[in-house]
Amino acid sequence: MSELIYVKESVFDLYVYDDKIEIKHGINNNALGKTILKIANTSEIQTYYYTDITSVDFKPITFIDSGWIGIHVPGAYKDIKFKYGDIILPKEQKKRLDQEYKEVFSYIKERIENVNSKNKCAESNMDEFSKIREYKVLLDNGIITQEEFNLKKKQLLGL
Numbered sequence: 001m002s003e004l005i006y007v008k009e010s011v012f013d014l015y016v017y018d019d020k021i022e023i024k025h026g027i028n029n030n031a032l033g034k035t036i037l038k039i040a041n042t043s044e045i046q047t048y049y050y051t052d053i054t055s056v057d058f059k060p061i062t063f064i065d066s067g068w069i070g071i072h073v074p075g076a077y078k079d080i081k082f083k084y085g086d087i088i089l090p091k092e093q094k095k096r097l098d099q100e101y102k103e104v105f106s107y108i109k110e111r112i113e114n115v116n117s118k119n120k121c122a123e124s125n126m127d128e129f130s131k132i133r134e135y136k137v138l139l140d141n142g143i144i145t146q147e148e149f150n151l152k153k154k155q156l157l158g159l
Contacts, residue, residue, distance in 0.1 A: 006104050010084040014069075016104055018111070020049045021071065023082060048073055048080070050108075050115045058105040060098040061085040067098055069105050128156045 006016035013024040025044045054072045061067040061084075068081045085097045132153055139149040 005107060008082075008084065008101070008104060010082070012082055014082050014104070016108060020047055021053075021108065022047050023080065046080070050111045053108075053112050056105060056108050056112060058102060060102070061087065061089070061094045063087060067094075067101060069101060069108070071108070131156055 002017040002019050004015060004017055006014070008014040008016075015022040015024070023046045025046075048071060052073055054074060056072070057068075057070040057079075059065075059068050059070075064087060066083045066087065067085045068083045070079045070081045072079050084101055085094060089097070135144065135149050135152045138144045139146065144152075
């Protein structure tokens, strides 16, 4: 079962787990207490697993725009942005929100990098095993000797 790491409520609700991110769309109040319609379907949840996310971006609140965390998913119509904060907030509150969301961003980025490095390692191992199979075919056909095969096998396996 997934472990919930962060919950951030804003224009959208962001749930950050150890293996995925969920963004819930619905109705929420902004900093002024005005109701904002997030999306017509008030219970829609989009789930993005770290294995599907290629990268993540962070932009702090500026004097002209809210801050956001953006995730990039191959095949998506556009990048997914989780917006937070409001330009009318006091400077101290903007700074606090930026720090909180920077921490969330850093966690997401670390999880994506961990998943990607594991995938690259697995792909590398598959490439090495494929090469060993190719050398085995060469050995079986008498093109290389047993010693040459053993040497190549050790090199590919890093032994």
